Amino acid sequence: MIRTENLCKSYRHHSHHEVRALYDIHVTISKNSFVVFNGPSGSGKTTLLNIIGTLDRPSAGKVFLYDEEITAFSDIALARLRREKIGFIFQDFHLIPRLTSWENVSYPLIPSGICFKERFERAKLLLEKMSLGDRLYHTPEELSGGQQQRVAIARALVNNPEIIIADEPTSNIDNETSAHIINYLNELKTQGVTILVATHDTLFEKIADVTFKMKNGRIE
Ligand SMILES: Nc1ncnc2c1ncn2[C@@H]1O[C@H](COP(=O)(O)OP(=O)(O)OP(=O)(O)O)[C@@H](O)[C@H]1O
Numbered sequence: 122m123i124r125t126e127n128l129c130k131s132y133r134h135h136s137h138h139e140v141r142a143l144y145d146i147h148v149t150i151s152k153n154s155f156v157v158f159n160g161p162s163g164s165g166k167t168t169l170l171n172i173i174g175t176l177d178r179p180s181a182g183k184v185f186l187y188d189e190e191i192t193a194f195s196d197i198a199l200a201r202l203r204r205e206k207i208g209f210i211f212q213d214f215h216l217i218p219r220l221t222s223w224e225n226v227s228y229p230l231i232p233s234g235i236c237f238k239e240r241f242e243r244a245k246l247l248l249e250k251m252s253l254g255d256r257l258y259h260t261p262e263e264l265s266g267g268q269q270q271r272v273a274i275a276r277a278l279v280n281n282p283e284i285i286i287a288d289e290p291t292s293n294i295d296n297e298t299s300a301h302i303i304n305y306l307n308e309l310k311t312q313g314v315t316i317l318v319a320t321h322d323t324l325f326e327k328i329a330d331v332t333f334k335m336k337n338g339r340i341e
């Protein structure tokens with residue numbers, strides 16, 4: 122379903138420094154699999170997930186989704202692809218500060234023209250699944266880190282994505298809540314969703330179909 126070919130990424134700093142974040146990455150991910158990327162801080166996990174998720178472009182190499190080379194798509198085509206097919210859970214949540222939980226969760230539905238009532242109902246249902254039914258009207262600053270993380274997870278799911286890309290989805294969360302989130306992601310897998318997770322959390326290794334170990338921008 123997802124394939125990368127010779128993927129490389131360098132970041133240029135103030136014209137002279139160059140940081141190479143990814144070297145020659147080849148991965149193949151089958152539909153409906155649960156894939157975990159782990160490896161030390163700075164090994165390139167976020168960079169790789171952002172490129173696969175079309176949020177960033179590689180310096181060289183290609184990404185294929187269903188045999189289509191998406192690295193050749195325009196920015197507009199990529200934005201549409203993301204909106205329709207991919208749900209993101211970011212390392213630092215990326216919630217919108219002035220919006221309440223339910224507004225944050227339903228935000229990705231606005232471009233699709235879904236009416237207010239349905240947006241609210243879908244957000245409420247997901248927040249209840251995340252045990253946040255009593256936090257619908259709180260803004261992010263009124264929530265704990267783990268609660269914000271769960272709002273971010275609900276938001277990633279609101280479009281019924283085919284692919285979920287989660288960067289450290291349990292890093293701010295206690296073990297019990299982490300286990301709950303992992304079970305929930307696994308439940309989504311049984312519904313046909315493909316899940317890509319970057320994590321240090323060993324709880325994921327038990328349920329992953331594939332684990333890629335990253336080190337210094339390479340897959341070992
Ligand atoms: N925007 C950027 N500009 C310059 N260098 C960057 C940028 N983003 C990442 N890097 C560098 O790329 C390398 C890989 O970073 P990345 O964030 O992908 O690592 P990671 O495996 O996700 O780490 P962590 O576990 O800490 O989240 C690091 O050396 C980092 O300094």
Ligand SMILES: [Mg+2]
Pocket residue numbers: 166167168212288319
């Ligand atoms: Mg990271």
